[in-house]
Amino acid sequence: MSLALRLQDVTFAYGHTPAVLRNVDLDVQRGEFVAIAGPNGGGKTTLVRLIVGLEHPTSGRIELSVDKVGYLPQRAQAGIDAPLTVRELVTAGRASRTRLIGPLGGADRQAVRDAIDRVGLTPQGDRRLSTLSGGQQQRAFIAKALAGDPELLVLDEPTTGVDVEAQEAIAALLQRLRSELAMTILYVSHEFGAVEQFVERIVLVRGEIVFDGPPSALPGVWHDPSHSHA
Amino acid sequence: MLDLEFMRLAFGAGIVVGLLAPAVGFFLVQRRLSLVGDGIGHVAFAGVALGYLLDLPLVLTALAVSVAGGLSIEWIRARRRNAGDQALALIFYTGIAGGVVLVSAAGALNVNLFQFLFGSILTVTRGDLAVIAALGAGALVVIALLYRPLVAVVVDEEGARVAGLPVGALNSLTVVLAAVTIALSMRIVGILLIAALMVLPVIAASRIAWSMRSTMLLGMGIGLGSVFAGITIAYYADLPPGGTTVLVAAVTVLLAETWSVLRR
Numbered sequence: 001m002s003l004a005l006r007l008q009d010v011t012f013a014y015g016h017t018p019a020v021l022r023n024v025d026l027d028v029q030r031g032e033f034v035a036i037a038g039p040n041g042g043g044k045t046t047l048v049r050l051i052v053g054l055e056h057p058t059s060g061r062i063e064l065s066v067d068k069v070g071y072l073p074q075r076a077q078a079g080i081d082a083p084l085t086v087r088e089l090v091t092a093g094r095a096s097r098t099r100l101i102g103p104l105g106g107a108d109r110q111a112v113r114d115a116i117d118r119v120g121l122t123p124q125g126d127r128r129l130s131t132l133s134g135g136q137q138q139r140a141f142i143a144k145a146l147a148g149d150p151e152l153l154v155l156d157e158p159t160t161g162v163d164v165e166a167q168e169a170i171a172a173l174l175q176r177l178r179s180e181l182a183m184t185i186l187y188v189s190h191e192f193g194a195v196e197q198f199v200e201r202i203v204l205v206r207g208e209i210v211f212d213g214p215p216s217a218l219p220g221v222w223h224d225p226s227h228s229h230a
Numbered sequence: 231m232l233d234l235e236f237m238r239l240a241f242g243a244g245i246v247v248g249l250l251a252p253a254v255g256f257f258l259v260q261r262r263l264s265l266v267g268d269g270i271g272h273v274a275f276a277g278v279a280l281g282y283l284l285d286l287p288l289v290l291t292a293l294a295v296s297v298a299g300g301l302s303i304e305w306i307r308a309r310r311r312n313a314g315d316q317a318l319a320l321i322f323y324t325g326i327a328g329g330v331v332l333v334s335a336a337g338a339l340n341v342n343l344f345q346f347l348f349g350s351i352l353t354v355t356r357g358d359l360a361v362i363a364a365l366g367a368g369a370l371v372v373i374a375l376l377y378r379p380l381v382a383v384v385v386d387e388e389g390a391r392v393a394g395l396p397v398g399a400l401n402s403l404t405v406v407l408a409a410v411t412i413a414l415s416m417r418i419v420g421i422l423l424i425a426a427l428m429v430l431p432v433i434a435a436s437r438i439a440w441s442m443r444s445t446m447l448l449g450m451g452i453g454l455g456s457v458f459a460g461i462t463i464a465y466y467a468d469l470p471p472g473g474t475t476v477l478v479a480a481v482t483v484l485l486a487e488t489w490s491v492l493r494r
Binding site: 068 | 439
């Protein structure tokens with residue numbers, strides 16, 4: 001496997017406040033499915049915002065070896081008043097792969113249909129996002145990220161506000177996407193139990209990386225009791 | 231009514247204004263920047279005053295100053311995201327104060343500024359209509375061509391940034407389009423009321439539409455209808471068309487809201 005991203009001695013602080021993240025070293029290989037977990041306020045979201053380029057490190061280096069990144073932000077929701085259909089949302093995710101000017105071409109329209117199909121929302125394609133359940137809405141946002149054909153998919157708390165069943169359905173979907181599309185996935189959550197059976201690594205962040213290894217090596221006290229995998 | 235040339239010119243300009251204002255306003259409303267149009271409108275007043283002072287075409291000076299003001303608002307907003315309303319306030323009041331000082335310096339406080347503030351159906355000349363039609367059509371073509379990336383930024387600005395879209399340039403383009411709309415519309419709707427024509431039809435449309443695209447198209451239809459009705463009422467009742475147009479648009483919001491509540 002080749003490297004997808006590397007963080008070297010990364011420290012980050014907002015303005016002149018104490019550092020949110022200190023001396024973070026992290027390598028992620030292409031094709032890995034990595035859960036980034038930790039308590040609220042521990043720096044998980046800051047870490048992924050650094051990785052996707054929305055923040056810049058105070059010190060240290062971040063290298064991305066992938067070209068296309070799909071990003072599902074925390075509490076993803078369309079911040080608009082107008083009605084928005086699933087297809088319009090996913091089409092917005094395709095914008096980065098097409099020429100900037102003019103209507104969507106046939107191949108791009110097919111890519112949008114494929115992305116909607118991959119998350120199982122084809123029957124809901126022309127429905128308004130606001131009429132879907134929380135889990136379906138998150139799947140629509142995952143389809144939006146997929147529409148850009150990303151090599152790296154970064155999801156920040158994708159299961160917040162959805163029930164345990166929907167969380168596990170999303171986790172299973174991500175595992176399937178990873179095996180079908182060979183993409184690298186970073187899954188950020190303080191509730192990582194849903195993906196524990198699928199990921200190769202769990203990275204625990206609490207201002208710094210306090211654990212980085214396979215779920216089987218995770219100390220028992222840190223396992224998520226809301227999901228049980230026999 | 232249409233036997234009179236000034237009414238034909240007013241309706242000609244009204245077609246452009248009625249379609250363009252909601253088309254641009256659509257992107258401002260969705261980005262929660264409805265008041266940006268108001269802020270640029272106040273800056274446009276300084277542009278009108280500058281035109282008086284320098285004896286230049288008022289539409290062009292209003293356009294130049296509006297574009298500069300709009301880009302300033304976007305520049306501050308992009309760098310100090312939490313200070314967006316402060317940026318608006320700074321540009322807003324500087325514009326109106328600058329306008330008063332410049333108009334006074336030009337000795338033009340005694341001219342009929344009222345028509346620029348609230349619109350007039352008597353002031354559109356053939357030259358104005360040519361400028362309004364050319365720039366308005368150009369702005370609508372730009373929106374049609376860049377609709378997809380503009381929507382992508384509206385739906386998820388950070389996602390668009392991560393995906394590599396030129397978000398800063400697209401946001402700047404949006405405020406430039408708003409500035410163009412305001413400069414073109416000031417003859418008909420007036421500087422102080424044009425922002426309402428950018429916002430109210432879109433709000434009404436969002437209550438009855440079924441998708442983003444239909445929201446924009448319905449908003450343009452409501453904008454056009456509001457301008458036509460507003461100019462007609464202004465003609466028969468001898469009122470400023472800006473006021474009548476915006477009141478018609480406000481009534482459509484109430485009707486759309488009522489319809490939206492009743493169908494639930």
